[in-house]
Amino acid sequence: MKPILKIRGLTKSFEEIPVIHNLSLDVFEDEILCIMGPSGVGKSTLLNCIAGITPFESGEIYCDPVLYENVKVPFPFVFQEMDTLLPWKTVRQNVILVTDHMLNDEIDALLDRVDLLKHAHKYPRELSGGMKQRVGIARALACRSKVLLMDEPFGSLDLEMRVKLQDLLMSIQKKFKLSVVFVTHDLNEAERIGNRIIKLA
Numbered sequence: 302m303k304p305i306l307k308i309r310g311l312t313k314s315f316e317e318i319p320v321i322h323n324l325s326l327d328v329f330e331d332e333i334l335c336i337m338g339p340s341g342v343g344k345s346t347l348l349n350c351i352a353g354i355t356p357f358e359s360g361e362i363y364c365d366p367v368l369y370e371n372v373k374v375p376f377p378f379v380f381q382e383m384d385t386l387l388p389w390k391t392v393r394q395n396v397i398l399v400t401d402h403m404l405n406d407e408i409d410a411l412l413d414r415v416d417l418l419k420h421a422h423k424y425p426r427e428l429s430g431g432m433k434q435r436v437g438i439a440r441a442l443a444c445r446s447k448v449l450l451m452d453e454p455f456g457s458l459d460l461e462m463r464v465k466l467q468d469l470l471m472s473i474q475k476k477f478k479l480s481v482v483f484v485t486h487d488l489n490e491a492e493r494i495g496n497r498i499i500k501l502a
């Protein structure tokens with residue numbers, strides 16, 4: 302398997318307190334890599350470093366150039382609480398925002414798969430927390446990026462919706478051979494969807 306991201310000697314501190322120390326890790330093409338570990342160990346910080354949201358003091362993150370081909374957003378991110386939707390845009394507009402290449406029918410199919418087609422005209426303020434979460438997932442999938450970063454994306458959903466979205470993620474990951482870095486606290490979830498599980502300590 303080919304690594305699409307290579308992390309070497311990553312070190313990150315906040316106010317001189319080390320959070321990640323000398324971490325090396327490969328993320329391969331076509332895998333769901335689950336990151337687990339106790340609260341505060343640096344799981345979200347790791348995703349933020351990969352996404353380029355958080356600067357780090359030493360180490361390297363090598364990205365395969367394929368990640369930047371034909372995409373507006375190379376590292377789409379799904380957060381635990383999806384408060385990054387644009388409030389003045391509808392569900393459909395929030396999803397369309399990230400894609401130049403999806404046809405209307407494809408957007409409809411994606412919204413349908415996350416049970417949002419009949420809510421496509423609504424604004425974020427009209428949605429429940431779980432619905433906003435599903436918009437975030439649809440938007441990340443619409444990016445058609447080769448990598449998806451997901452930070453406890455299903456944590457706030459009920460079991461039925463969680464399983465449904467795990468299935469959706471697995472089927473889309475297989476279809477497009479995505480690399481998914483997925484933070485979760487839930488071992489059952491990690492074992493169900495992960496090709497590999499890494500525990501940070």
Ligand SMILES: Nc1ncnc2c1ncn2[C@@H]1O[C@H](COP(=O)(O)OP(=O)(O)OP(=O)(O)O)[C@@H](O)[C@H]1O
Pocket residue numbers: 315316320338339340341342343344345346347
């Ligand atoms: N912007 C920040 N400024 C200062 N400290 C921070 C910042 N972001 C994170 N930290 C600290 O870094 C440590 C790791 O935080 P992080 O959110 O990465 O942990 P986590 O493993 O994702 O935790 P959880 O499982 O609870 O979400 C924590 O001690 C946190 O307080």
